[in-house]
Amino acid sequence: MKTIIHWFRRDLRVSDNTALHEAWERSETLVPVFIWDDAILRSPDVGPARVAFLLRSLEALSKNLESLGHRLIVRRGEPAEQLVLLARQVVASGVFTNRDYEPYAVRRDRKVAEALYAAGVPFESFKDSVVAEGREVLTGAKQPYTVFTPYSKAWRSRPMPVPIPRIGAAKRPIPTAIESLSLPSDPSDLGHVVSQDLFPAGEHAAQQALKAFLVDGVAGYDTGRNIPSLPSGTSRLSPHLRFGTVNIRTILSKLPSVAGGAGVRTWETELIWREFYIQILANFPHVAEGCFRPEYDRLEWSGTDEQFQAWCTGHTGFPIVDAAMRCLNATGWMHNRLRMIVSMFLTKDLLISWQRGERYFMRQLVDGDLAANNGGWQWSAGTGTDAAPYFRIFNPVSQGEKFDPAGSFVRQWVPELRDVPADRVHRPWENPLLLGRSGYPAPIVDHAHQRERCLAMFKAARSGMAGGS
Ligand SMILES: Cc1cc2nc3c(=O)[nH]c(=O)nc-3n(C[C@H](O)[C@H](O)[C@H](O)COP(=O)(O)OP(=O)(O)OC[C@H]3O[C@@H](n4cnc5c(N)ncnc54)[C@H](O)[C@@H]3O)c2cc1C
Incomplete structure (x- = not known):
């Protein structure tokens, strides 16, 4: 009797899930497992918003699996050790997973493959x-x-993949002797105290967000996407794409049936940006540590810690920047x-390294994703791939006037x-x-x-000379 383990990571759903479906189809007993990895939980880049989203998505996943007669096994520890242990306990004939392209994940998966081998x-x-x-x-x-x-x-010239069917009911249950941890009742049990609002999480919430956006948002996306105060201006699917509570195939399969011309095409372009940065990180992993263009590692950033604190807390005296940071x-x-305005402001107005902003974002964002975040920061800083050239510098006042003309977003977040x-x-x-x-402070x-x-x-960095203040 064949037993296959499916290891969940960034694919927290039962529908349209490649490895999960393969594991279900090719096994008699499917063992779905999630492993809390302390190396990730304790990383300074991981913050409460994402841990809370992850936890609630796991609760939803566990229920969805249960409704099909499956049981989510939860373990905690070093993934290679935990998977070898579980594989021995259930006498597994294979461990399946969906690929993750971040440098840490690539190293971890290599270790897992070796240990299992x-x-x-x-x-x-x-x-x-x-x-x-x-x-x-x-x-x-x-x-x-x-x-x-x-x-x-x-990318567009490639054939589009079609969604994969939802897995079916459990064929044979996992023996009850195979133990599982309970999911923590609160992110604080995992060392993350949440003070932020909770973002709707889980596979059902993702489907709802997608449906709502296809009905109300995508047709007007071409213009609506630039207005922060417009609730349906963008899809808010980024945390779902980050944790895989929805898959790109499902999203793309729904687009042809949606009337929306330019809006649909522009939205699809944003989805391609996501893939562009994922392939940049996979093919040029040095971006995780430094500038895509190494000559910019020479930049002499001169902003102060005090200015950085003012930016983080939303007290720079520039209303659109402060409203955005307080919202975050x-x-x-x-x-x-x-994100474009505040990142440009940190790097080009405060002259603080994009890497400090990148780290702050990673800790705060519910959709924090190394590839997209790094790509976005290097784009704004002008150190990245086909970045906005370094001499393109947003004026934070005219950006505010253009994209929040009535000031409603500013007033919502800056009560002063x-x-x-x-x-x-x-x-x-x-x-x-x-x-x-x-x-309210004067501009800093x-x-x-x-x-x-x-x-x-x-200019100094480009010509290889020091200085430039
Ligand atoms: C400095 C900076 C940091 C960023 N950090 C992140 C991050 O950590 N995680 C993240 O998912 N996105 C990041 N982005 C990209 C973008 O801001 C978000 O994906 C978007 O705001 C999410 O909102 P949405 O789901 O409503 O997007 P929509 O406009 O509805 O777009 C649909 C999806 O396309 C993808 N997408 C859209 N724009 C981009 C983009 N520029 N780059 C890559 N993917 C994109 C996202 O997955 C998004 O959910 C960052 C951008 C900047 C400028």
């Missing part, structure tokens, strides 16, 4: 979270793309336009500015009396001056 248990991994992985989309010269537009054209701290999520009229809300310093009364830097310093800093 030594124990005589085959380990099989499957492509699942992307349409195209690793070196599947290459330039004419057989090199990975480093420029988005030609990559997206090549309170909810674990931030709109894409705002609640009574300021729309024509002043993005430049409150023009009314010093108001600033004094509200307690002068944008025009910092812009010049930033350009000098980049």
Whole structure:
């Protein structure tokens, strides 16, 4: 009788799951397992918003499996050790999983494969979270793309994969003697105290979000995606794609039936950005440690710790930046336009390294994902692939006026500015009396001056000279 273990990581669903379906189809007894990995739980890059989302998605997964007669086994410890132990206990003839492309995951999976091999248990991994992985989309010269537009054209020319059926009922139950940990009742049991709002989690929530966006959001996405105060302007599927509570195949399969012309195409382009950065990380893993373009590792960032704290807490005196950061701290999520504004502000106005911002985001974000986060930060800093050139510098005031013209987003998150009229809300310093009364800070830097310093800093790094302040 064949027993196969399916190891869940970033694929927390029972529908459209490649490795899970293979394991179910090819076994008599399916053993679905999730392993709490302390190396991840204790990493400074992991924060409460993501742990809470993960925990609630696991609760939903466990229920979904139960409704099909399956039982989720939960273990805690070093994955290679835990999988060898479980494989021996259930006398497994294989361990299946879906591939993860982050450097830590690649190292971990290599170790798992070796340990299982030594124990005589085959380990099989499957492509699942992307349409195209690793070196599947290459330039004419057989090199990975480093420029988005030609990559997206090549990506679009590939046949689109179709969703994989949901797994069926358990054929034979896992013996009751095989023990499982209970899921913790609260993220604090895992060392993460949550103070943020809880983001809807689990496979059902993902399906609901997708459905709602296809009905209300995607047709107007072309313009709506830039307005942070618009609730259905973007899909808010990023945490679900991050943890695999929905799969890209399911999403793409629903697009052809949706009327929405340019909106649909633009949204699909965003989904391709996700894959672009995943393949950048897989093919150029050095980006996890430094600039995609190494000459920019020479940049002499000169911003202070005090300025960094003002940015983190939303007290820079630039309303759109502060509103965005306070929203991130309170909810674990931030709109894409705002991510671009605050990352550009940290690097180009405060002259603080993109890597400090990247780490702060990773800890706060419910959708924190090394590939997308690193790609986004390097894009804004101008150190990345086909990045915005370093001399493209957003003006935080005109960005606020353009994308939050009525000031409603600012007023929602910066109560000090609640009574300021729309024509002043993005430049409150023009009314010093108001600033004094509200307690809202004056701008901590002068944008025009910092812009010049930033350009000098980049020029110095590009010419290989030190200095630039
Ligand atoms: C500095 C910075 C940091 C970022 N960090 C992350 C991160 O940690 N995790 C993350 O998922 N995204 C990150 N992004 C990309 C983007 O901001 C989010 O994916 C998006 O805001 C999520 O909202 P949504 O699901 O409503 O997106 P939608 O606009 O509905 O887009 C659909 C999906 O496409 C993908 N996507 C959209 N834009 C991008 C993009 N620019 N790069 C990669 N994928 C994209 C996401 O999976 C998203 O869920 C970052 C962007 C910047 C500028």
